[in-house]
Structures are given as structure tokens and as C-alpha cells.
Amino acid sequence: MKPTVTIIDYQQGYQSSIRAILTKIGWAEQYIAPAEQNMQNLSLDKENYGVYLAVSGERAVGFLYVQYYAWNQLCQIHGLAVDVDFQRQGIASALVARAEEFARWKKARGIYVDTPANNTRGRKFYEAIGYQLGYIMPRYYEDELDGVTYQKFFTTLPSSTNLPSP
Numbered sequence: 445m446k447p448t449v450t451i452i453d454y455q456q457g458y459q460s461s462i463r464a465i466l467t468k469i470g471w472a473e474q475y476i477a478p479a480e481q482n483m484q485n486l487s488l489d490k491e492n493y494g495v496y497l498a499v500s501g502e503r504a505v506g507f508l509y510v511q512y513y514a515w516n517q518l519c520q521i522h523g524l525a526v527d528v529d530f531q532r533q534g535i536a537s538a539l540v541a542r543a544e545e546f547a548r549w550k551k552a553r554g555i556y557v558d559t560p561a562n563n564t565r566g567r568k569f570y571e572a573i574g575y576q577l578g579y580i581m582p583r584y585y586e587d588e589l590d591g592v593t594y595q596k597f598f599t600t601l602p603s604s605t606n607l608p609s610p
């Protein structure tokens with residue numbers, strides 16, 4: 445039987461789980477320490493950030509954090525990862541659904557996420573949950589590693605808006 449997984453707001457007691465998830469995924473230390481710190485610090489700013497954990501028993505098995513930008517009324521997902529032993533069980537989908545709830549609560553127009561162009565798993569995931577490729581940013585992560593942005597808007601524009609002027 446699958447263990448029960450619940451999505452909760454970030455709680456500091458789970459901080460060590462963040463490290464465990466990312467170490468198992470194979471992230472380098474230079475990315476792990478900031479992720480741990482970000483989760484803790486940003487969770488204090490509830491107006492601008494949603495910081496969420498997927499919890500199974502005593503430990504977190506997934507996390508995500510999302511930021512609201514007032515200037516363009518968009519939200520950005522910054523971090524999303526699921527423990528390798530818990531993948532393909534809908535946990536990331538549930539975390540993103542929670543991020544979208546946060547975005548709608550902020551009355552954002554939509555939500556987007558950047559990921560390395562070579563992150564096949566991540567790209568397939570976002571495509572599977574209905575995100576569309578927005579743009580490719582050459583050399584975003586490293587000189588040899590482009591970034592790709594996936595986005596989802598909560599409303600569609602009237603079709604005439606997309607037509608070129610006569």
C-alpha cells in the first residue's frame with residue numbers, strides 16, 4: 445500500500461529532509477545549502493512566498509517554493525524536488541497544484557518556472573501537467589547550459605489580441 449503523503453506549509457523541523465532529498469537526487473552542495481536556507485527564510489514572508497512540503501510520516505519527501513511578483517502579477521516556482529523513492533506518485537503534481545492555489549490567492553495572472561534545458565524529467569513533468577514552453581534563454585545556467593521557461597496562464601486572451609494589426 446502506498447504511504448499517505450500530505451502537502452503542508454513549511455515547518456523548520458523538516459529542514460534536514462530537504463538536504464536528504466537533494467543529496468539522493470545528486471545535487472551538488474553549492475545548490476543544496478542555499479535551497480535549505482531559502483526554504484527556511486522565505487517561509488517567513490507569507491505575503492510573497494509559498495513554501496510547501498510533501499510529508500510522509502516523520503519526513504518530507506518533496507518540496508516546492510513559489511514567489512509572487514507584484515510588478516507583473518506573475519508567480520515563479522523556484523524549487524521543486526521529490527525524493528527518488530517517491531517519484532511518479534503524483535507528489536510533484538500536488539505540490540504544483542498547491543503553488544497554483546497560492547498564485548490564484550495572490551490574484552496572479554499565471555505562473556512560470558525555469559529549468560535547465562537538459563532536465564528531461566523536469567521538462568516532461570511540466571509538459572504533462574499542461575505547462576507550455578515560453579522561451580529558451582541561451583547560457584542561462586552555464587555557458588554550455590541553456591535555460592527553458594515553462595508557463596501557465598490562468599486565463600486565455602481573446603483570439604483577436606494575437607492577430608497582427610492590418
Ligand SMILES: CC(C)(COP(=O)(O)OP(=O)(O)OC[C@H]1O[C@@H](n2cnc3c(N)ncnc32)[C@H](O)[C@@H]1OP(=O)(O)O)[C@@H](O)C(=O)NCCC(=O)NCCS
Pocket residue numbers: 469522523524525526527530531532533534535536537538557558559563564565566568569570572573
Ligand atoms: C520532476 C519531478 C519533480 C517530478 O516529480 P513526481 O512526483 O515524480 O511527478 P508526478 O508523479 O506528479 O508526475 C506527473 C506526470 O509528469 C510526468 N513525469 C514525471 N516524471 C517523469 C519522468 N521521469 N519521465 C517522464 N515523464 C514524467 C508523467 O506524465 C507523470 O504522470 P504519470 O506518472 O501518471 O505518467 C521529479 O522527477 C524530481 O524531483 N526531479 C528532480 C528535480 C527536478 O527536476 N525538478 C523540476 C525542475 S525545477
